[in-house]
Amino acid sequence: MMSCSSSTISSSYEFDSPDADVVLVSSDPVSPSQFHVHRCILAVASPFFRDMFSLPQGPSSSCSDKLPTIPVSESRDVLDPLLRFVYPIPDPILVSLDELDKVLAAAVKYEFDATIRALRGFLISPAFLHTSPVRVYSIACRYGLMDEAKIASRYTLGTDLLQLEGVAAEELKNMVAWDFHRLLMLHKGRSEAALAFIRTVEAEEGLCGGGVVKCVQCNGSMFTAQGSPKWWIEWEKRAEKELKIRPTTEVIFGLEFLYGAARSAGCIRCTGSVVESWKVLADLKEAIDSLPSTI
Ligand SMILES: [Zn+2]
Known part of the structure; x- marks a missing residue:
């Protein structure tokens, strides 16, 4: 009968079993x-259907081979993957958040309930989290x-919340202000x-003023041992x-970012100082990474 959604990789079960006892009709x-x-499967999987089937049913059709039908408001592309999650057959793979949102x-x-649990796992799959974290959050x-x-x-x-574009910006229409506010506060x-x-490191004389973070050219000598290297x-x-936009360590401790700063500092020895300061930078990165990272 119906074909599977083109974006859904599903098993070959066709929902045309001869021993089925009710027909769901999509809204297409x-x-x-x-x-x-099968009522028994839907009733076990869903209190909604269990209650529905426990109600007195209408008079049976005069035609004995005609099954009762239930029109639902979901389209085929939603109903198909939904039922594949409910039935004891391989789960479909949802390849887009659009699809997941509708099926959920x-x-x-x-x-x-069991399908909701499975979909929760899909929602936080690495592919979705890395490409669309704001939408997953929403x-x-x-x-x-x-x-x-x-x-x-x-x-x-790693996302600039005040410069969202495309789908992420559209998603704001579906997010209540409180939830967005919680992200902004995080x-x-x-x-x-x-x-x-960072300022703590700078303030510690032993670390920055003349100790670990120093440049032999611009602050490392006895004559210029004040303050931080350029x-x-x-x-x-x-x-x-950068941290005011994206409060993570991914960018600021990257070589490109560090050497970009060193090259712009106007001191030819500062590049070497960056390398020699690796331990301070590593400790600082670890401290920032350990900060609370969720709402
Ligand atoms: Zn220097």
Whole structure:
């Protein structure tokens, strides 16, 4: 009968079993699809259907081979993967958050608890978290999935929340202000704490003023042993700007970022000082990485 969604990799089960005892009809306006399903499976999987089937049923059809039908408001592309999760057959693989969002909405609506659990796992799959963390966060919040929302919030740290584009910007229409505010507070708090760590290093004489972080050219000699090397001052300025946008260590401790600061510092020996300061930088990175990273 119906074909599977083109974006869904599914098993070959066709929902046309001869021993099915009820038919779900999709909402596709032109050619609704029929899914021949088993009440017992739906009733075990869903309190919604269990309650529905426990109600007195209408008079049976005069035609003995005609099964009762239930029109549903989901399209074929949603109903097909949903039922594949519910049935004891291989789960479909959802390849887009669009699809996952719609199937999750239907699973929540019909109270398919085991399917909701499976979809929660899909929602925080690495592919979705890395490419669309804000959208994953939004979907998780919308369905009250706080564990998943927390995980997704960590992955938003590399995103500029005030410059969202495309799908992520569109997703803001589906997010309540409170949930977005929580993300903003996470970013702001982490940014401020990270900058405090950096300034602590700078303030410690033994570390920066003439100790570990020093440049033999611009602050390492007995004549110029005051303050920080020029590269550190430049790096800190750039790091502050970057951390206010993306409060993670990924960019600011990258070689490109460090050497960019060193090259712009105006001191030919500062590049070497960056390398010699690796331990201070590693400790600082570890301290920032250990800051709270979720809502
Ligand atoms: Zn220098």
